[in-house]
Amino acid sequence: MLLLVCPLVGYSFVQAVSLYSESSAAALQSPVLARSLSPLDGILVPTFGAFYVAVTLLFPFVAIRVLGQEKESGALRLLIQLPYRPSMLLAAKFCAVLTGWLMVSIPALSTLAAWAILGGHLAAAETLNLLFGHLLYGVLVGAIGLFTAGISDNSATAAIIALAVTIGSWLLDFTLAGRSGLSAWLAQLSLTQALRPFEQGLLSAGLVLGIAAVIGGLAALTAVWLPPATTVRTKIARSGSCVLVIAVVLAVAAQIRTSVDLSEDRRNSFSRADERLLATLRRPLVVRVNLAAEDPRYIDLRRNVLAKLERVMPDVTVILASERPNIANQADAYGQIEYVYGDRTDVSRSTSPREILPLLYALAGTQPPEPVVGDEYIGYPLVASADPTLLWFFGGLPLLIVLAWRHIRRLPSDRGSLFHQGVKPCMPARDSE
Template sequence: MDRAFQLVPPGPPIQRNAQLPAESGRASGQADDQVLLRVDSINKRYADEVVLADVAFDIQAGEIIGIIGPNGAGKTTLLEVLAGTVPAESSDVQWLGRPLPSSRRREAIFYLPDGVRPYQDQLVTRVLSFFADVYRRPADEVTSTIEAVRLTPVLSKRVNSLSKGYGRRLMLALGLLAPHPLLLMDEPFDGFDLRQTSEIVGVLRKEVSKGRTLALAIHQLLDAERVCDRFILLADGHVRGVGTLNDLREGTGLTSGSLEDIFLALPETFQIQKARLRPLLVKELWEILGGRALWTMLVLMCPLVGYSFFQAVSLYGEASAAGLQSPVLASSLSPLDGILVPTLGASYVAVTLLFPFVAIRVLGQEKESGALRLLVQMPYRSSTLIAAKLAAVLVAWVFSSIPAFSALVIWRLFGGHLFAPETLNLLFGHLLYGLLVGAIALFAASVSESAATAAIVTLAFTIGSWVLDFTVAGHPGLLELVANLSLTQVLHTFEQGQLSLGLVAGIGTAACGFAALATVWLPPGVHVRNKLVGSIACVLAAAIVLGLATQIRFSIDVTEDQRNSFPVADQRVLASLAGPLVVTVHLAPEDPRYADLQRNVLAKLERVLPNISVGLAGGRQSVATNAGDDRYGEVEYNYDGRSDISRSTSPREILPLLYGLADVSRPAPAPGGDYPGYPLVIRGEVALLWFFGGLPLCIALGWWWSRRLPIDYRKLQKEA
């Protein structure tokens, strides 16, 4: 944070007995150099209901000011608008005489809402550690805060198991650890009895004695009298008066009473330091590991991946038995097709159906519990928060890949062959797919009010991709363009052993686009219309970058058998052809011959030739409309003014045709380089013991470890 907020220097005693006109909400003759926060006009509506109307008042440095009024008076909404977590039609707020926009209020103001139980699956110690690390609070201050609010008995408990009173004590401790000059608290004494309230009053007064200013929304006048120096009387969204309790009582005809009036501001220069990223990342990691969703998904994935691996090994062994008798059959045996793709395919199904629930949890639960209202007040940009959550999602994907990783290890222990480039390429493709699903889940969680709604939105994307594949894939025209938007298309290129720079750029752009949309919709204190404008800008920017990514044709064939490339000798000759090659195909896109031609010839030519264009004759065709066309099935090749026609889809016939058009000699085959194939006959039953017994047990132990008490706070608990 680049702005320092200067507390007022010591001066004459603050006049706390000045009667405020109800229409202005500000004390007459109040010294400006004592005013910490000045509110000139706040107006807030919900649909046709006016919640706050022309609210104006001042908060003086070093005081405890109470916002009192009946239920429904607008106290909570006023605090939320002041904190910048809820947008308002107008919100003119000044800090020490300078405008303080809602986007910068988290630098000076921290708000503790009522009814919030943040990070419910986390230990109390982890929540305190997160806040202490973010704001760089020393260990002795953390210990003294724990002792002050009497949290020691529940340090090892989880937040969701706390009583209402201890839940309020935890929230108070978080507020005390936040170093902001002005602390807003909504119903701070709710859940405390008379003795406990007296203790908390002492804690708050001690905090004010350190130079801090407190604004408390209280509906019980007796509690307000015990702690507050001045009061804002709020009713029906209007300020009815501001002053001491005597002033307010005189205005309402009540009897007079005693007041405490002793606190002045201390000289201090305050500045929130730039928060470190590590506490946020640690918190997000424990949010993932501390919940049940990740571990439940892992347990469910064990039999799914294990059985798929067992089936793949069995089928590969049957094919290998025949391959051992024939070198030709052996050369067709590739672990990429026989083992990697089917095994990781099971992991893909789990990521599609189960992973969204894990990814949504990193944001959805914070919205439901109210923890997000605390998080957005911390000195992190919204983009940083989303980036940290996306990093946690990637960690969750790594954990979700443990069954698949263990299958690859078992395959190697069986003596199976793995070619590192094609294996890493396929894993990279699944990583990108998981990243994209995670980004979609974060976007869905940011726009949805509940985790259930976010799950429905995310599954609409993932399962909807399957629907696109099964219903419109292979159809010409607009349907083909729609089918290309399917998320399942992400993995096809990687499963074929290609690393496409354009595809990687496209997936990265899509993931960043959804993350940007989540960033736009994350802050609760921004008007919907502003979020819509930001969303349109994100979509347009992503569309432009995606359009540019589709023009990148560079790709690498990472397969050991080089199935996506011509022989090495042919590759060298074709790469030297500088002239333009125009290929006109007289086939319908749904014709199987077109798919063979694309896979065996056209895709390979596009990878190696520097200047090539491929098109369908007469635009989009269909088999039915071309049944009587004599030219249907022909493929015309035009190179540098020369042309020839072929109906073949085999490179053995097409390559000599191209060499003839280019007037170059056909190269002699390079010696060696033939793919030998890797037959392996084994029985995979032993792997089932691991996937149905050993691995689930390890996962259960991992879940138990994630729920234990941190060592550092065991020591802290003993010391406290």
């Protein structure tokens, strides 16, 4: 997998740097254009996007081998008889999976060093947040692989189930994204949704708790199905309890709105002055949106205004039309957004915070804050060529991987080294009987 990840991540990095340089060439002459250039969007997300694809499609096979090979050879029955709990054995397997992910991430992590050598800018907070998101995602995919290996009789069946889960989540994301009701809830089950907030520089407590709950639940389910002597009926009964606990924790996580904006350009937040003022508005705010969920205007409104209001104001309720209204009969009403703050109401069709924030301040009877000079994101344009790094990703790093693999494979065991030196190991004497 390392040999496959090296050229995939390397080529994605080179292409990302090329596109970023083309945009930077024009931005160097215009400070306004430079503000739209963020290394998080231009370099890190595309590069680690290739790493995400490799982890989704290939890493389950690595995780399945950690447990599946012992099940097929019968060694698992011997391990279960050791004086250790199955949870200890499973914890060791998870440590092996985590170590495997850290090794697989070496090509992706080397792109950070390559970007820094080229003179690129890296913000510590948003970069670490992105790495943390990919770590959670890698452990989640590894947990899926271990669980499928635990419930399957052989590695081939486990691989089919794991790919059905990962590829099926992509299908949910493509077909149900942007819809409301049950479809919106099902779309959130996609594995892709787990990484998007991290790619936007947002650290969500509810999302982290939800991913941790799923990982812990899959570990518990694997521990339930691991002992071969337990009857299937007992395993199913215990699995039902695990699924119930996972559902409760996910329901609690869905209600947690606490999040931290770690992006350097503060794309997920209003200005600091606006946030300080909005945090003082304690009365409930109800927003009735007369738009369909798939309408691009609602998507802009959600991204630019509603999500930010929910993060900073203490009591915000958003009511979305459950279905698209009849345009012929309600042409005037469709597109209106009603804001109710206390006993005051106002209506707007805008999706821009520049128009909506003054409207909210007027409803609250307060004056807008004074803009702070120098609080804007400056951007980091850079014109560079990453073509020389192809020698590292296509030659140097794969060569080091092969050499390390050969060195590990050639390490002799204690008994093998004795035979190699011509010394016969001592054998225990037979019993006199």
